[in-house]
Amino acid sequence: MQGQKIVSMLVDDGYLVNTVLLVVMAFIPVVFGMFASAKGWISSKLDVVWNGAGLTPSVILALFATAYVTITYGASSHDGWPAWLRLILGAGVLGLADGMFSGAVIGTRSVFAEETKQRYVQMAILRGEREFTNALPNVLPALIGQLRARILLMLSGVVIVEVVLDVVGIGSLLWSGTLKQDFGVVLAATFMFAVFSSVLLVLQALAEIALNIFIRYAPVEAS
Amino acid sequence: MRRAAWKSAAWTAAGASILGALVLASLAAPEFLSRPNLAESALLPFTGGPILGTDIRGIPITEYALQGAGVVTMPALVSALVVAFLAIVAGLARCAAISWADTAIQLFSELVGALPRLVVVLVVALAMPAEWRSLFPIGVTWALLAAPGAMDEAASTAGRLGGAKFVEALRAHGFTATRIYLYHIVWLNLRGVIVRQSADIMMQVVFLEIALSYLAESQQQPSLTHQDSTFSWARLLYDGYTAIVGGLPLFHELFVGITLVAATAFMAQAFRRGAQAR
Amino acid sequence: MSEIERNRLRNAERSVADLLEANRSAPGTVLLEMLNVSIGTTQRSLVSDFSIRVREGRVTALVGASGSGKSLSARAMMGVLDVDPGLSAGSLRYPARSSRDWFEDVRGRGMGAQHTLLRASESLRGGYVTYSPQSASSALNPGRTVGRQLEMAIRRRETPPAEGMAAAVAQVLDEVGLPHRASRALVGELSGGQAQRAALAIAIAPNPAIMIADEPETGLDPVLRRVVTELMINVARRHNVGLVLITHNKDTVDRIADDMVLIGEDPWARYR
Numbered sequence: 001m002q003g004q005k006i007v008s009m010l011v012d013d014g015y016l017v018n019t020v021l022l023v024v025m026a027f028i029p030v031v032f033g034m035f036a037s038a039k040g041w042i043s044s045k046l047d048v049v050w051n052g053a054g055l056t057p058s059v060i061l062a063l064f065a066t067a068y069v070t071i072t073y074g075a076s077s078h079d080g081w082p083a084w085l086r087l088i089l090g091a092g093v094l095g096l097a098d099g100m101f102s103g104a105v106i107g108t109r110s111v112f113a114e115e116t117k118q119r120y121v122q123m124a125i126l127r128g129e130r131e132f133t134n135a136l137p138n139v140l141p142a143l144i145g146q147l148r149a150r151i152l153l154m155l156s157g158v159v160i161v162e163v164v165l166d167v168v169g170i171g172s173l174l175w176s177g178t179l180k181q182d183f184g185v186v187l188a189a190t191f192m193f194a195v196f197s198s199v200l201l202v203l204q205a206l207a208e209i210a211l212n213i214f215i216r217y218a219p220v221e222a223s
Numbered sequence: 224m225r226r227a228a229w230k231s232a233a234w235t236a237a238g239a240s241i242l243g244a245l246v247l248a249s250l251a252a253p254e255f256l257s258r259p260n261l262a263e264s265a266l267l268p269f270t271g272g273p274i275l276g277t278d279i280r281g282i283p284i285t286e287y288a289l290q291g292a293g294v295v296t297m298p299a300l301v302s303a304l305v306v307a308f309l310a311i312v313a314g315l316a317r318c319a320a321i322s323w324a325d326t327a328i329q330l331f332s333e334l335v336g337a338l339p340r341l342v343v344v345l346v347v348a349l350a351m352p353a354e355w356r357s358l359f360p361i362g363v364t365w366a367l368l369a370a371p372g373a374m375d376e377a378a379s380t381a382g383r384l385g386g387a388k389f390v391e392a393l394r395a396h397g398f399t400a401t402r403i404y405l406y407h408i409v410w411l412n413l414r415g416v417i418v419r420q421s422a423d424i425m426m427q428v429v430f431l432e433i434a435l436s437y438l439a440e441s442q443q444q445p446s447l448t449h450q451d452s453t454f455s456w457a458r459l460l461y462d463g464y465t466a467i468v469g470g471l472p473l474f475h476e477l478f479v480g481i482t483l484v485a486a487t488a489f490m491a492q493a494f495r496r497g498a499q500a501r
Numbered sequence: 502m503s504e505i506e507r508n509r510l511r512n513a514e515r516s517v518a519d520l521l522e523a524n525r526s527a528p529g530t531v532l533l534e535m536l537n538v539s540i541g542t543t544q545r546s547l548v549s550d551f552s553i554r555v556r557e558g559r560v561t562a563l564v565g566a567s568g569s570g571k572s573l574s575a576r577a578m579m580g581v582l583d584v585d586p587g588l589s590a591g592s593l594r595y596p597a598r599s600s601r602d603w604f605e606d607v608r609g610r611g612m613g614a615q616h617t618l619l620r621a622s623e624s625l626r627g628g629y630v631t632y633s634p635q636s637a638s639s640a641l642n643p644g645r646t647v648g649r650q651l652e653m654a655i656r657r658r659e660t661p662p663a664e665g666m667a668a669a670v671a672q673v674l675d676e677v678g679l680p681h682r683a684s685r686a687l688v689g690e691l692s693g694g695q696a697q698r699a700a701l702a703i704a705i706a707p708n709p710a711i712m713i714a715d716e717p718e719t720g721l722d723p724v725l726r727r728v729v730t731e732l733m734i735n736v737a738r739r740h741n742v743g744l745v746l747i748t749h750n751k752d753t754v755d756r757i758a759d760d761m762v763l764i765g766e767d768p769w770a771r772y773r
Contacts, residue, residue, distance in 0.1 A: 055488045057430035059437050059457075060481065063464055123640040125619070126579060127703070128627030128657065138644045155339035163438045178345045179444045186349055193342045201337075213644050219690060 006188040009173070016192070018087065019169035022161065023154055023196075025091035026100070030150065033101050034108040034143065039132060042105055054102030058157040061097040062164035065089040083167075090161040094154050107146060115139050141212045148204045155193060235497030238422065241490035245296045252293030255452060256286050265472050276475045278462055284479050291456035291483065294436075294449045298358035299428040302366035303421035306373050310420055313374035313381075314413045315404055320387035328378065332371035340368045344431070348447040358448040361435070362428040369427065373420035380416050381408065415498040422494035429487045433457045456483050520562075523760035529556035531596045532710050532743045533630070535578055538591030538604075540570070542584055548574055551591075553762045555711055555743040560734060562758035563747045569765030571747045575713050578745070579630050580622025582607065582615040595629070597710065628657040631709040633733070635719040637700035641688040647699050648684030654706035669706075676736055677702045694725045698732070705736050712737060713745045718753065726750075730757060 010016045036042045053061070066089075095101055115121065115135040124134040159171035166172075170192050177185030209215055260281035266272035273283035316324035335343075347364045385392070393403045409417075432448045436457035439446040449455055463477025515523075533555040540548040548570040555561055555578075565571045573584070580603055582588055593603040603622060607614045626632070631654075634640035642650060651670045655662060662669035671681050677698040683691070691699060697717060704712050714733055718726040730746075734757045737744040748754065754761060 055492070057434060057484065059430070059434040060460070060484060063437075063460060067464060067468065119639045120642050123632070123634050124642065126576065126581060126626060126632040126634075127654070128623050128625070129653070134642055138642075149336070152336065152339050156341035158339075159341050159345070160434050160438065164441065174342065174345055175438060176442075178349045178447070179439065179442065181349065183349070186346060190338070190342055190346060193339055194337070197337055197339070213646075213687070217687065 006185060010170070010188070010192065013168065015169050015173055018167055019158055019162070019171060021087055022090050022094060022158055022167065022169065023151065025087060026094035026154055027151065029095050030101055030104045031147070033105045034147070037105040037108040038112050038136070042109075044109070047102070047106055050096075050102035050105055051099075053096040054099035056097055058093055058097035058160045059164065061093040062090075062161050065093055066164060086165045086167050090165045090167055093161050093165075094157050098153060098157055100150060100154060100157075104146075104150060108143060111139050111142060111146075137211065137213070141208050144204055144207050144211070148200050151200055152197060155196060231497050231499070233497075234493045238490050238493030238497060241486055241493070245292050245490075246300075248289050248292035249296035250293075252289040253286055256282050256290070256454065267472075267475055275479055278476055279466060279471060279473060284459065284476055287454050287459050288456070288479060288483060290454050291459070294358060294453060294455045295429045295432050298362035298432075299425040301359065302362040302428045303425045305363055305366040306370050306424045307417045307421045309367075309370040310373040310377040310417050311409055311413065314377035314408060314416075315381070317378040317381035317386050318384070318390050318404070318408055325378070328371065328374050332375065335368050335371055340365060341431075343368060344435075345447075348435075351447075353445070356445070356447060356450060358428070358432050361431065361448060365428055365431055366424055369420075369424055373416070373424075376420065377413055377416050380413060384408070384412055418498035419495050422491040422498075426487055426491035430484070433460070433484065437461055456480055459483070517761065517763075520754075520758065520761035521763060524554055524561060524762050527556060527559065527760055529559060531555070532557055533578060534592075534594045534596055535574075536592050538574070538577060538593075539589045540573060540577065540582065540584055540587055540591075541589060543586065547584060548577075548764065551762075551764055553578070553745070555745055557597075557710070557743050558738070558741045559759040560737065560744045560746055560757050562754045562761045563745055563764065564749060564754060564761055565764035566749065566766065571764055572715055574764060575632070575715055575745065575747055578713060579626050579632065580618050581626075582618065586611045587615050595625070598629070627654065628659070628707050629709060630711045630713065631704040631707060633700050633704035633712060633714040633717060635716040637696040638688060638691070638693060641696065641700060641703070643688050645687075646684065647679075647686050647688065647691070647702075650699075650703055651684065651706050654703045657707040659708070673702045673706045676705065676739075677732060693720055694729065697721065697725075697729050701729070701733060701736065705740060705742070708740060709742060711743045711745070713747070715747045716749075717746075718748070718750060726753075 033042065112132075112135060115138060116131045118135075121131050121134050125131065158169065159175055161167065162169040162171035163175050170189050173185060174189035174193075176182075177189060260277075263272050263277050263281035265279055266277040266281075268274060268276040270276070273285055275284040275288065277283055278287070313324070313328055316328075344361050344364055347360060351360060389408075390400075390403055393407055394400070398407070433456055435448050436446045436455040437460055440457055440461040445451055446455065446457075457480075459476050459480030463473050463475075463480055466473035467477060531554050533553070535554075536552045538548060538551045539546065551570070551574055553561065553563065553574070563571055563575070576582070577588070578593065580593070586609070588604055588607050589609055591604055591608070594600065595603075603618065607618050641647075648670055651673055652666055655666065655669050655673070664672075670684050674681055674683060679695060679698050679702065683695065683699065688696060688699070701714075701717070704714070717729050717733060721729060730753055733744070733746070736742075746753070746758065
């Protein structure tokens, strides 16, 4: 509305980079949590902790994060905080709040638990093979689908986290555009989110092609 | 089995009590807040003033809590009903063996799942005229975006029963179609799924309202979810947080805000546990 | 006269007691010796004082009624115990490899010790001792081709195949009577009989010393039952494998067993 080019805001002013960084930094511990849960490294006794954090909405967690840093750094505005600190806190909030980490850990564990109960996995143990290596290829397509859904949910949280922690990003752009009724900005920000979503969809499809044998398999008449 | 039934009933009763309290609070919400009274500024709870104390302006915190309940309760209930309705439709469609229903649900799911929910909600908020600002359209939008998950779960549950074969078997026993669909399928088998999903949506709509209002408060902008004369629970969180950072004794205000959030989360969890299959 | 016919004639003159005694005292290299094993839960005993010896080149029938603990005993022979508290007595040795008693640290010590045994005995399973399951269609990995599963089994041989992997896979498929193109098939595309042959191929591919075949006739028609069991016995003889055949089919025992072990009561006693 003020005549500034949105493309230059996104690219030159770091809006796009910050949002991508936030999502990637939040995504990494979630993926690690899924892997650790699948291998049985995370005890189910800790589920209470993840669930507690997961039940907390991102706005509350972001509030705690800003309160902690404000008290530590003594700044009443965010100007005194290093950018890296805001990004790390934002990633932490995104990764824990709204059931992100807890859903990933508990969901992966239950998917693997169901799969390892299957007869073919029990028989694989009798062949000297491991449960994990037998079950993994068959559950990966489902897990990748779950991961995509989680990232989409994370993108929702990005709006809140960026505004509360004063991170310059596409989420905060969308928010300020909505408040100021700047249709051009809202359209541009929504378009960027749509691009993210499309990229995720393409990545999921490519991963399925690579991992799901039933997609690239040509039937064989064995008799 | 009896012990499990008692536990389930206890959890459901706990959830229903909090929901009942929310409904009563929303009905008792004042249309306008009391006038500021600096003589009673920042009173702590149980110190002779209002029961939950007052804020920096001397306005009872109870009034904020009641108004906030008024902002969220009905829209959250309506959103829960939307999800419940769609889940029932999906479950019944699976049992009625309507061949295009699965495809329609899949298509609906892919379309609404294409964008992050908050982005869609903000676009809806942008499209609303200022005088129509309310949580209702935002909550219903959120419910529609979340519905595919509930529909999928309900359809899977109906599928596990045996779908159309289950209906056929009951018809052979002489039950009417109405009884089969409403009692055997919805009440006996889909009830758990519907209660769980509806409770989750209620919680999410409440949290969504708090988040949107908090963001607006932090930027001194009008909220997208209620009129300027009304205040939501986000006000308690924002006032409490800024006061603590500024060194003012309003910890009780933040505490009340967080307690209301926790109560909402507990309500959803209580319904969830009450509806869990034995 | 085929070997199976010779077996049938010999067994026609032997009683059940003779077959049981043959397991205890027959000549030949003992490959597996599991003695006086008792396994149970807190509520009941599942296997009580069970013993078995498996000798090189011989077919041992493991006979018992349904639910008598045959499969549980078979898994115990491979170091797989998944019952709580599980093993209360007994020993397990592979005398041709070492004198180690594999159950020494497991007796009376519950699930934790059983998990340790599971990990410790992993190298034996699928290599020295293999297992051919019943209802093979649901027992093989549905997401891997038959060829891939055979390759994994062949890699567990003590010496890698000299002719290359593809040739080794083809050779194993020839042995069990499956066409070479079956290596590209998924398990779901095979018929019941083909899946059973594929399971047999996977069991025999590592050149094991001991093979345990768990009710290979289950789910097959009478003709296919004979085909599969005779195939099994021929393959086992060719590789000089000690074969444990779990069955409750008397005809199978008469046709192919060199000796027999009973678990629980004799299921055919009332019919003699």
